[in-house]
Structure formats: C-alpha cells, structure tokens
Amino acid sequence: MNFQINNLDNNTLLLLYKSILKPRLIEEKMLILLRQGKISKWFSGIGQEAIAVGVTLALNKEEYILPMHRNLGVFTSREIPLYRLFAQWQGKASGFTKGRDRSFHFGTQQYKIIGMISHLGPQLGVADGIALASKLKNTNQVTAVFTGEGGTSEGDFHEALNVASVWNLPVLFCVENNGYGLSTPTNEQFNCQNIADKGIGYGMESHTLDGNNILEVYAKVRDIAESIRLNPRPVLLEFKTFRMRGHEEASGTKYVPQDLIDYWALQDPVVNYEMFLKNQGILTDNEAATYKESIINEINEHLEIAFAEADIIPNETNELHDVYQDFVYQEITPSTETKENRFIDAISEALKQSMERHSDLVIMGQDIAEYGGAFKITEGFVEQFGKHRIRNTPICESAIIETAMGLSIAGIKSVVEMQFADFVSSGFNPVVNYLAKSHYRWGQNADVVLRMPCGGGVAAGPFHSQTNEAWFTKTPGLKVVYPAFPFDAKGLLNTAINDPNPVLFFEHKALYRSTKQQVPTDYYTLPFGKANVIRKGQDITVISYGAAVHWALEILDKNNSISADVIDLRTLQPLDTETIFASVKKTGKAIILQEDSLFGGIASDISSLITEHCFQFLDAPVKRVGSLETPIPFVAQLEAQYLPKHRFEIALIELYKY
Structure with a gap:
C-alpha cells in the first residue's frame, strides 16, 4: 500500500492511527457481544474504517455528515461518548432513539451527524438540502454523505446528484464500493468500470480513491473540502474497498470467492497503516500496545455504564407525544378589510405573506419560478423574493422532498409544490419513511409543507385527478389539511407553514377558479383540528x-x-x-x-x-x-x-x- 505522508506532521499521523484503531476494536468487541446475545444485530465495517475516519477528520466539526451502517468511524471520530452508542445498540434510553430504532438509524444535531434509514437512498437528497442551506446562509460549509455501491442503483442517487449539480451544492457524495450489495457483486449492479464515471453524466467532478489507504483518503478529502468551501460544487468520490464480513453477521460470506477474501485481507487498512508508522519510526510497539489498551479500557468502562442502565419501561403517553414536535398554535386574527378572492388567490396570498413573514422560507417545485407554476399561483414571486428562495426544480419528486428535509435539519422552512398530488407517488418513500418518522425516531422535526393540487371534475384523467389523502392520514407523523373555501385555505396554509411538523396541504383544482369568498387582505391563521x-x-x-x-x-x-x-x-x-x-x-x-x-x-x-x-x-x-x-x-x-x-x-x- 502506497502511503504518502506529504506535509502531515507526526501528531496528525498518530491521530489518524488512533482514530482508525478505535472503531476496529469496538467492532471486535461487538462481534463477541453479538455471539453472546447482548446485541441484536451488527453490520460490520471491518476493512472499511479508513473511509469513515478519513472523511470525518478531513471535515470541520460543524459540518454535517450523513453516514451509513458501516461507518462507525464517523461516530467515533466525532467523539460521541461510547456508552451512548452502546446504549443505542442495546435499546437503552440514553441512546439516541429511546429504543425506537437500532443500529445507526439515528441522527444527532450535537455532533452534526444525520443517520440513515433502511431505504438507503433518501439521505443523498437530504444532504442536498443541508448543503443548500449552507449556500443560502453563506456558511461555506461542506456536507458529506455516504452510500454503498448498491445504493447507486437507486433512483435517489441519480436524482440527488442531478439536483446537486444543477444547483452547485457543496456536497461530497462518498460511495464505498466494497464489491457486494449484500450478495450481489458489482458486475450485476452496474455496467461501467468505475462508479466515479457516473459523475460525467451530471457534469460533476469525480475521483476514485484507495479506500483502504487512510492517508490518501484524509489528504484528498481535506484538499477537496477546502476547495469546495471556496468554490461550492458537488464532488463524487468512489472509495475502492472491501467488506471482510457479511452484509450483516447472519448472512456470512460464503458467496465470496476465497481468493478475493485472501487478497483484500492483505489490504487491511488498520494493519497496513500500523506497519507503515512503525517502519517510519513514528510508532513503536509499546506505543501501539498502549493505545490499544487505552481504547479497550474505554470500551469496557462504557459497556459497564450501558449494561448497568435500566431497560426502557414502555410509556404510552411518551410514545404518542413524540410522534410530532410540540406546536403551540398562535392565533392571528385578521383585520376587517376583505376582498373577494378565488380559492387560488387565497393560496397565493398565503404563500406571499408567509414568505414576507419568514425571511428564509423557501418554495420549491417544478416550473414555479418565472413561469409561476402550472396554475400560476407563484406568478411574480421571483421578482419579489428572488430565485434563491423561489426555486425551479428538476422533475425529481423524491430528491426535492428529501432536500426539504435537509433544509429543515439546517433550520430552514420550506414549501414544496407537487405539481399535481398524483406525482407525490414518485416521492412516496421520503414522505412516509423520512418526514413522518424522524421526530419520533430521534427528535428531528420535518418543517415541510407539501402542496397537493388534487381532485377531479376537470377531465384530467387517472394521473392528474386523484385525491390521495388516505395514503397519508394512515401514516403517523404527518398532518393532512384539506380546505373547501378560500378563507380557510389562506388561514390554514399560514398555519401549516408555521407548524414545524410535516403537513400535506390538499388544494382541489376544481375549486381554484370556481369558488369565491370574501377573504381578509392581511395575514391570519386558523387552527388545525377544528371543523x-x-x-x-x-x-x-x-x-x-x-x-x-x-x-x-x-x-x-x-x-x-x-x-x-x-x-x-x-x-x-x-x-x-x-x-x-x-x-x-x-x-x-x-x-x-x-x-x-x-x-x-x-x-x-x-x-x-x-x-x-x-x-x-x-x-x-x-x-x-x-x-x-x-x-x-x-x-x-x-x-x-x-x-x-x-x-x-x-x-x-x-x-x-x-
């Protein structure tokens, strides 16, 4: 393995060693606990530690990282107390999800880590949203998001890369190509030589790195991150590596040829880097032993804390309470001045007045900028609020809903227009599995309103006339609003935007221009849950x-x-x-x-x-x-x-x- 020190000092070289050693020793302990039945499942990252550690240490601590389930090194390099990780894996209250989810399916704003969901793809679009927030706030920060080679086959990957490229978002798309998506080898996953080649189609800079070489990963990512902070843009990074154990421990590795396992065993990122440091006289045997002993002691001490913690006692009130973020409704009564408004005018007024009230509110959707949207609801908005807040999107419902989630993580409200409610089916997964579940899982709200032009009576057929509210009233964590009159539409849409929870706001197309009513000219709100x-x-x-x-x-x-x-x-x-x-x-x-x-x-x-x-x-x-x-x-x-x-x-x- 070709290690190049370049301008790294010994302190940095040793920090990289200790940082790559720590997740390896934790994993070895977890595999023992798994066999003892003390944790329920384990997704091993043994052999891939250099990627997570190198990327994390190359970024600033205030920059977000969105890891996968083999990226233990992200969590340890951000110095999360080990007892909290152990408690998470054992379903204890001091973990991050109160026993509601396992593994690395959690996030933590404290450490700027946003964990995955099992559907893999959505976090790529969420990273777009966080990166968009960085551009809007001028923070000059990079967002790094991980996926595997199997995840690059999902539509979310392509949508997220396209959006990031079109909008020049400062995202590092980190693909860990470890050879197998569970048991499916790469030659059955994609037909190009390198995943990095996919960047060409999106006009995106891309690089292929030796994912087992900690110095190459750290130095290259550090330099690229510094460049992105000065010149915001997305970069696709493919890390060549190998998964030495099963997809998860129960699946084993029988499908992998033994000679392939033998070859990659010789490329072990921890063993090779330790040997390099010793050969360079930077690390002695005694120092290596001392580091290992210190980490093992830390592991054992924190395991005792986690094991000693009492099991969670189910509490129905707590479970129901955490589905939504608390929202204290503030009633804002209108003045007596009114004018006759059509339903469509009331929607447009609510959006405009909310944009004025919330100075960072972003509206996203297909054709909503200069064109004004399919129904002309946002006509003239670009001139008043600018294209940075009124954002035309590519035709990619999943990525834009995920981007809205990323904006929420970064503290920015957004409204997403589904050009027709029917099209939300193309973004169904992030709605019901990400927006709806995030607050319950780890306390992160989704401050997103999805506008849903819907309904029949306009002879638009099976793909433009559905009224699909029942898809979402069934899903805990979502709020569903469906007004019938212009007065209600304006007041309820204002409330929906104020509410920090995800709201699907249904607007019947047949009412847009057929229904008129006297509507207050100024801003007001109406409460949810009041017929x-x-x-x-x-x-x-x-x-x-x-x-x-x-x-x-x-x-x-x-x-x-x-x-x-x-x-x-x-x-x-x-x-x-x-x-x-x-x-x-x-x-x-x-x-x-x-x-x-x-x-x-x-x-x-x-x-x-x-x-x-x-x-x-x-x-x-x-x-x-x-x-x-x-x-x-x-x-x-x-x-x-x-x-x-x-x-x-x-x-x-x-x-x-x-």
Missing part, C-alpha cells in the same frame, strides 16, 4: 371536506326539506371528532361524503368512530359515499359517473327516510 359547521339542522349530520362539501350543499339546496348539519372537516389529521360526535348525538343520523374511492378512505374511519362513540344515539346505520372503485377516468361522462355526487343524493334521501 366548521357551515349549516345547521336537525335531521342528519353531513360530514365532508374539499370539493365534496360544495356538492353536499348543492344537493341539500335541491332537497330543502332535509334539515342537516353540514360539517366541513378542513383538517383530516388532526381530526375534530368532538364536533362530529356532538352533531351526531343531536341528529341521530350521519352520512360521510368523500371524493376518494370508498374502500380504505377516511370515511370508513369516521364511520367506525361514530359507531364506537355514538352508537346509542344513532337512529340509522352510518352511511358512506365515495367514488367508484376504479381509477378516475378522463372523458367527462365517465368522470361524472365515477364521482359520488349523484350517489350522494340517493343515499341522503334514503337515510332521511330511514
């Missing part, structure tokens, strides 16, 4: 949201002999059950109207809640009305048949006569 009883009656409770509220009112106007409470839910998560139950107890009959197809929709849950809590007050079965169990069709007459408006009238009359 609006927009019509009062005695016979039936009608529960709905979005465009369906207007259909219900139209049908009731045709059937004016029916006296009904009409409840506009406004928010679906949180849900105002108090208003629902009070009305049903009064009327004794309930019908729930949703635009979504019926099975698995929120109407089913509301029906169950009414049955569970108001059964003794019911004079008839609870009715649910929704669209057909088909995708939404394009042609007008088929769409009219699909939508539930006509079926609602039939069901309403049947319930009234029951």
Whole structure:
C-alpha cells in the first residue's frame, strides 16, 4: 500500500492511527457481544474504517455528515461518548432513539451527524438540502454523505446528484464500493468500470480513491473540502474497498470467492497503516500496545455504564407525544378589510405573506419560478423574493422532498409544490419513511409543507385527478389539511407553514377558479383540528371536506326539506371528532361524503368512530359515499359517473327516510 505522508506532521499521523484503531476494536468487541446475545444485530465495517475516519477528520466539526451502517468511524471520530452508542445498540434510553430504532438509524444535531434509514437512498437528497442551506446562509460549509455501491442503483442517487449539480451544492457524495450489495457483486449492479464515471453524466467532478489507504483518503478529502468551501460544487468520490464480513453477521460470506477474501485481507487498512508508522519510526510497539489498551479500557468502562442502565419501561403517553414536535398554535386574527378572492388567490396570498413573514422560507417545485407554476399561483414571486428562495426544480419528486428535509435539519422552512398530488407517488418513500418518522425516531422535526393540487371534475384523467389523502392520514407523523373555501385555505396554509411538523396541504383544482369568498387582505391563521359547521339542522349530520362539501350543499339546496348539519372537516389529521360526535348525538343520523374511492378512505374511519362513540344515539346505520372503485377516468361522462355526487343524493334521501 502506497502511503504518502506529504506535509502531515507526526501528531496528525498518530491521530489518524488512533482514530482508525478505535472503531476496529469496538467492532471486535461487538462481534463477541453479538455471539453472546447482548446485541441484536451488527453490520460490520471491518476493512472499511479508513473511509469513515478519513472523511470525518478531513471535515470541520460543524459540518454535517450523513453516514451509513458501516461507518462507525464517523461516530467515533466525532467523539460521541461510547456508552451512548452502546446504549443505542442495546435499546437503552440514553441512546439516541429511546429504543425506537437500532443500529445507526439515528441522527444527532450535537455532533452534526444525520443517520440513515433502511431505504438507503433518501439521505443523498437530504444532504442536498443541508448543503443548500449552507449556500443560502453563506456558511461555506461542506456536507458529506455516504452510500454503498448498491445504493447507486437507486433512483435517489441519480436524482440527488442531478439536483446537486444543477444547483452547485457543496456536497461530497462518498460511495464505498466494497464489491457486494449484500450478495450481489458489482458486475450485476452496474455496467461501467468505475462508479466515479457516473459523475460525467451530471457534469460533476469525480475521483476514485484507495479506500483502504487512510492517508490518501484524509489528504484528498481535506484538499477537496477546502476547495469546495471556496468554490461550492458537488464532488463524487468512489472509495475502492472491501467488506471482510457479511452484509450483516447472519448472512456470512460464503458467496465470496476465497481468493478475493485472501487478497483484500492483505489490504487491511488498520494493519497496513500500523506497519507503515512503525517502519517510519513514528510508532513503536509499546506505543501501539498502549493505545490499544487505552481504547479497550474505554470500551469496557462504557459497556459497564450501558449494561448497568435500566431497560426502557414502555410509556404510552411518551410514545404518542413524540410522534410530532410540540406546536403551540398562535392565533392571528385578521383585520376587517376583505376582498373577494378565488380559492387560488387565497393560496397565493398565503404563500406571499408567509414568505414576507419568514425571511428564509423557501418554495420549491417544478416550473414555479418565472413561469409561476402550472396554475400560476407563484406568478411574480421571483421578482419579489428572488430565485434563491423561489426555486425551479428538476422533475425529481423524491430528491426535492428529501432536500426539504435537509433544509429543515439546517433550520430552514420550506414549501414544496407537487405539481399535481398524483406525482407525490414518485416521492412516496421520503414522505412516509423520512418526514413522518424522524421526530419520533430521534427528535428531528420535518418543517415541510407539501402542496397537493388534487381532485377531479376537470377531465384530467387517472394521473392528474386523484385525491390521495388516505395514503397519508394512515401514516403517523404527518398532518393532512384539506380546505373547501378560500378563507380557510389562506388561514390554514399560514398555519401549516408555521407548524414545524410535516403537513400535506390538499388544494382541489376544481375549486381554484370556481369558488369565491370574501377573504381578509392581511395575514391570519386558523387552527388545525377544528371543523366548521357551515349549516345547521336537525335531521342528519353531513360530514365532508374539499370539493365534496360544495356538492353536499348543492344537493341539500335541491332537497330543502332535509334539515342537516353540514360539517366541513378542513383538517383530516388532526381530526375534530368532538364536533362530529356532538352533531351526531343531536341528529341521530350521519352520512360521510368523500371524493376518494370508498374502500380504505377516511370515511370508513369516521364511520367506525361514530359507531364506537355514538352508537346509542344513532337512529340509522352510518352511511358512506365515495367514488367508484376504479381509477378516475378522463372523458367527462365517465368522470361524472365515477364521482359520488349523484350517489350522494340517493343515499341522503334514503337515510332521511330511514
């Protein structure tokens, strides 16, 4: 192995040695504990330590690193107390996830480390967001993110590199090419000679490094990081290395040819570097033994602390409380000055006034800058707020949602426009697995609003007309808002932006230009979880949201002999059950109207809640009305048949006569 000291002094050379030795000795101990059943699982990084250690020490401590599950050296090089790592792996409270996740699936703002999720790819886009925050704040910081060669096959990798390149984000994309994605060798993963070659397609600088040579890793990354701080840009780094143990210990290495294992055993980064230092007279046998003894003692002392810590006692209140970050709603009442606004105008005003109120708020989406968005909601925003805050994005929903998460980690709010709510399916994973779960897992909120133009009635067909709120009301950690009127849309969107939790804000396209209302001209907020009883009656409770509220009112106007409470839910998560139950107890009959197809929709849950809590007050079965169990069709007459408006009238009359 060709070690080049260059201008490194002996103190740095010895620091690198101690830093690469520490994760190796911890791993050797963990493998013993694994066999003893004292930890549940282990993903070994033996043979790859030089990469994590070299990259971490080459960066400044205030710069973020997003490691993978073989990057123990990142955590130890940032000097996290070992007992906290041990407690994390044993599911103890002094770990980082309160026993809610294992391994390295956690982050810590204190040490500027953002851990992975099992879906691998999203952290690459999250790194884009953190790096974007650095550019917006002019901090001249680098963000480093790790993935493996297998992870480069995921779409998130390509989306994240493309965004970083287009926006010149200061990201180090660190790919540990260890030869195998679990058991799948690289020749079955990609068809280019080097992963670094992929940088060419994104106009990105790239380098291939010997991942087992700690001096090469440290020196090269240090120099590149210094250059990026002066000239922000992304760089793709491929580290050639090898995984000496199984993907995780249970999987073993039987699929790896023995001669390959033998070859890479000779490239051991710890053994070779120790021999080099000894040959150079920089390290003696006694000094090496002393370092090892000191680290082993530290390991054993901290293991005793972790083992002595009591097991977590389940507490249901704590579990439920930690799903969301605390949000103290501040009611801001509007002045009496109003003007007639369309639904679309109310959305645009809320965004504009929120941009003025939150000076670092960023809006991202396809075509939202000069073009003003597909529906012209952000028209004129670039002139007022600049392209650094009104950001056109490539067509890559996953990466942009992940970027929004990275902005939140760095303390910046963002609004992401899904050009159509249907397209969120291309970014589904980061919504339900990253945004929704981060606060519960390790206390990191996702200060992100996803705007979701949705719904039928505009003859746009199966890919532009879905109303897919039920995908997200099912997911703990997300808030779901779905207004029906311009006044509500403006106030609720302002609240959504103030809320530090992830909010999906559904905007029905058919209401954009068809619904008008007197709306306050200045900034105001409305609370989540408060439904609006927009019509009062005695016979039936009608529960709905979005465009369906207007259909219900139209049908009731045709059937004016029916006296009904009409409840506009406004928010679906949180849900105002108090208003629902009070009305049903009064009327004794309930019908729930949703635009979504019926099975698995929120109407089913509301029906169950009414049955569970108001059964003794019911004079008839609870009715649910929704669209057909088909995708939404394009042609007008088929769409009219699909939508539930006509079926609602039939069901309403049947319930009234029951």
